[in-house]
Amino acid sequence: MQHPHTGTTSPVHRPHPALPDPRTGRRGRRTGRLAALAAAVSAVFTLTALGGPAAHGADNPFERGPAPTESSIEALRGPYAVSETTVSRLAVSGFGGGTIYYPTSTADGTFGAVAVSPGYTGTQSSISWLGPRLASQGFVVFTIDTLTTLDQPDSRGNQLLAALDYLTGSSSVRGRIDSTRLGVMGHSMGGGGSLEAAKSRPSLQAAIPLTPWNLDKTWPEIKTPTLIFGADGDTIAPVATHAEPFYTTLPSSLDRAYLELNGATHFTPNTSNTTIAKYSVSWLKRFIDNDTRYEQFLCPLPRPSLTIEEYRGNCPHTS
Ligand code: 9J3
Ligand code: ZN
Numbered sequence: 082m083q084h085p086h087t088g089t090t091s092p093v094h095r096p097h098p099a100l101p102d103p104r105t106g107r108r109g110r111r112t113g114r115l116a117a118l119a120a121a122v123s124a125v126f127t128l129t130a131l132g133g134p135a136a137h138g139a140d141n142p143f144e145r146g147p148a149p150t151e152s153s154i155e156a157l158r159g160p161y162a163v164s165e166t167t168v169s170r171l172a173v174s175g176f177g178g179g180t181i182y183y184p185t186s187t188a189d190g191t192f193g194a195v196a197v198s199p200g201y202t203g204t205q206s207s208i209s210w211l212g213p214r215l216a217s218q219g220f221v222v223f224t225i226d227t228l229t230t231l232d233q234p235d236s237r238g239n240q241l242l243a244a245l246d247y248l249t250g251s252s253s254v255r256g257r258i259d260s261t262r263l264g265v266m267g268h269s270m271g272g273g274g275s276l277e278a279a280k281s282r283p284s285l286q287a288a289i290p291l292t293p294w295n296l297d298k299t300w301p302e303i304k305t306p307t308l309i310f311g312a313d314g315d316t317i318a319p320v321a322t323h324a325e326p327f328y329t330t331l332p333s334s335l336d337r338a339y340l341e342l343n344g345a346t347h348f349t350p351n352t353s354n355t356t357i358a359k360y361s362v363s364w365l366k367r368f369i370d371n372d373t374r375y376e377q378f379l380c381p382l383p384r385p386s387l388t389i390e391e392y393r394g395n396c397p398h399t400s
Contacts, residue, residue, distance in 0.1 A: 137190065143262060144372040145189050145219035154359040154378060159218035161186065166253060170226060173251075175243025177226035179205050182212035183254050184219060193262035193286070193369035194221040196244040198237045200269025200294070202230045203351075208268055210353045211361075218362050220369070221258050223248050227271075234270045234295045238277025241265045262286055262369050264305075266361070268350045269294045269318060272309075276327060279305040287368040289361050290327065291350035294318035299330040306336035306368040306400060310357060312345035313390045328393065336368065338379070338394030343387060356388040367398065 138144040146160050153159065161184035170178030184192060195215065199207045205224040216222045225244045227237060242265075249260035264287035265275040272293025279288040283304035291310045294317065300307075311324030318324070320341060328339035340360055342349055350357055359378065366375040380396040383389055 138372075138374075141371055141373070143193070143259070143370040144366075144374065145192060145370060148374055149363075149366070149378070151359075151378070154218075154362050154375075155355050157353070158213065159362070161189075161217050161219055163213045163216045165212065168223075168247070168252065173243075173247050175228075176240035176247070177228050179223055179225035179244065180209065180212060181221065181223050181248065181252060181254055182216035183221045183257055184216060187257065189219070191257055191259040192219055192221050193264065193365070194223065194245065194248055194258045194260075195264040195266055195287075195365060195369070196223045196225060196241045196248065197265075198225055198227060198241050198267035198271030198274050199230075200267070200271050203268065203271070204230065207351045208266075208271070211266065211358075214353070214358050215362060215365065218366070220365060221248065221254055232270070234273030234297075235277050237267060237271050237274025238281060241267065241271075241274055241278040242282055264288060264365055264369050266291065268292060269347065273297075276300055276303065276307070279303050279307060287365050289364060290324070291357065292318050292324065292347050293327060294323055295327065298322070298326045300327055301330055301332055303331055303335065306364070306398070307331055308338045308340065308360065308364040308394075310350065310360075311339065311341040312347060312349050313341055313343055314345055315347040317347040333395075334399070336395060336398045336400050338364070338382075338392065340383070340392050341390040343385075343390040345390075368400070 163182050164185045165182045167180055168178045197208050197211055205226050209224050212222045212224045223244050227240055245263050249258050265278045266289040267275040268291045272290030273295030275288045275290045279285050280302045285305045288305045288307040292312050292315050309324050309328045311320035331337045363375040363378040366372040382394055382396050383392045
């Protein structure tokens with residue numbers, strides 16, 4: 082089967098009316114500066130009135146936002162102002178409700194979306210920092226609560242998928258989402274759940290388990306590009322029996338990576354962390370949005386540093 086993000090979905094790309102047609106060199110009916118200006122104003126008005134698309138990459142209909150820099154992906158907030166809406170657990174089924182963080186503006190068209198699960202005994206507050214941090218870079222982010230705080234990874238995987246289905250099918254922001262461009266994240270048993278979700282739904286574009294915990298140690302079935310974060314000081318989900326075997330058993334043909342955080346614990350993903358954010362943003366952009374402007378941060382592989390104990394992965398990426 083063809084990998085979904087190598088597909089050639091056609092964007093709505095009309096030639097800009099004020100610019101010469103690249104094939105003919107002509108501007109069309111009206112010519113001259115005033116006519117070009119009128120056409121440009123009219124085109125901007127039309128596109129804005131329709132809610133986009135605006136300023137998407139010429140070759141990639143899914144890329145959003147300005148060209149990234151090291152500092153833009155490390156920043157506490159990206160270029161998009163963020164709004165949020167609460168989803169009551171009473172209003173949904175299959176998961177425990179949550180909070181949706183989304184770019185406020187509709188001028189850039191639709192965005193990819195990510196659901197994020199907390200870990201064992203945790204609630205959405207344990208992963209809520211990721212909501213505005215990732216949404217401000219141009220994603221709809223759904224931090225969820227689980228049905229019970231004691232749910233196991235397989236259940237958390239199903240709940241992440243139920244949350245994505247709610248997000249794209251019923252939520253108040255469904256019209257802002259490109260429902261073909263989805264990902265999952267989670268902490269600990271929620272990270273184990275993100276592996277379960279990717280295993281059961283190979284159409285997902287990205288998975289990012291954070292210090293994941295799972296009794297299933299082997300993941301050869303996964304087709305989704307996966308970035309696994311481990312923590313060198315994790316005594317609850319030690320990397321030797323969790324994150325590392327999860328990574329090494331992913332197919333070697335898959336776009337995959339393992340980032341071991343230096344001086345970190347099982348609970349490092351529960352508070353704002355720039356290393357987690359910058360590589361998560363890069364991975365989501367690269368694989369949910371097909372945005373190769375972010376490949377520079379993933380390839381060549383990041384070198385060990387004060388915050389990165391070890392980084393493994395394939396390079397260049399193949400999908
Ligand atoms: O979600 C987690 O933090 C999983 C680690 C754990 O408490 O496992 C014990 C069964
Ligand atoms: Zn397995």
